[in-house]
Amino acid sequence: MKKRQPLFHVVKREQAGPSRQILAYVAAVVLALSVGAVLLTVQGVEPVTFYRQLLTMGIPGSRYPWRSVENFIKLFVPLLITSMALALAFKMRFWNIGGEGQFIMGAFWAGFAAMKLGEILPQPLMVLVMTLCGALGGGLYGVFVAALKVRFDTNETLLTLMLNYVALYFLQYFAETKTEWNFFLDANSARPKFAKFPENSQMLTIPIGPFQLNLSLLAAAVICVLLYIYLNYTKRGYEIAVVGDSPNTARYAGMRVGKIVIRTIFLSAALIGLAGAFQVSSAGVLSTSITNDVGWTGVVVAWLAKLNTVGIVAASLLITVLQFGCQAASTAYPSIDANFANLLQGVILFIVLAADFFTRFKLVPRSRKEAVK
DSSP: OOOOOEEEEEEEOOOOOOOOOHHHHHHHHHHHHHHHHHHHHHHOHHHHHHHHHHHHHTTOOOSOOOHHHHHHHHHHHHHHHHHHHHHHHHHTTTTOOOOHHHHHHHHHHHHHHHHHTTTSSSSHHHHHHHHHHHHHHHHHHHHHHHHHHHOOOOOOOHHHHHHHHHHHHHHHHHHHHHOOTTTTTTTTSOOBBBBBBBBSSSSOEETTTTTTEEEHHHHHHHHHHHHHHHHSHHHHHHHHHHHOOOOHHHHHHHHHHHHHHHHHHHHHHHHHHHHHHHHHHHHHHHTTTTTTTTHHHHHHHHTTTOHHHHHHHHHHHHHHHHHHHHHHHTTTTTOOOOHHHHHHHHHHHHHHHHHHHHHEEEEOOOOHHHHHH
């Protein structure tokens, strides 16, 4: 029986320059939006008008445009920090899929500090304590998996995935258990309901006219700069790259791989917990939907940006505009669900992955000689 030969061979292209890759990604996004336009047309929605409202996020013509920007920042900051933190772990080939759980634990412990100390400490100190508690809560939740990986070589993908649900059900227990000791709940509500945090626990803002600049945006910008320097200009950043390329090479070079893994994953999970603390402080109340799925979306953003720090900022902006803009645009079109952003996000991801493949490889048809053989 003759062995069947493939019709095409996959051949690696010469390394494409940055401009060519950027052009391919832009073309992929345009193609994805074109697919979305077809779907909108089928539902009787004029695509150009819908996309205009989506991209402008409903700001033009709004009576309170600054509030739209404030709400946009509250969505953008957690996604940006979470994506950066996940990319930190992915660079080391540690597949941290536990962003949701680490985010929840960060939000929970920040909320714990708010409910216990919010009426005692002044606002700046209270916000600082919340961020430290959130970072520590998320960091310890993530480092637990790293320790098991180092000691027993467990599968970090499976463990971090399962711990997402452990964290979610942990939070749901406090959300649904109305007893005297559960200080998270509103005592004046007949049904279980999370109580609002004291005013001193609210995230600090900088007034610019009627606009309130959320301080977490500035903190996120600083984190991005520091992570860029850490990964590209420090010894520890170099160690992460070496361990990611080959743990055996890192051991041969005298690096303590286990220590590097634990340190890096603690930093990654701590940053995600910090994002959770920022989110819950900005919201002023705990919620079982506090993550807004940033743990999952952050994985998409990190891979869209190919783990590049600058690319993550751009991809986070794009995804946040899609999510926030779809919410604004869908109010004018009852036939379009706000989750249309998730559909566009998925289409963009698959087309960008295809574009990335064809910028690095090409399909060569089988020659006649090979066909005869």
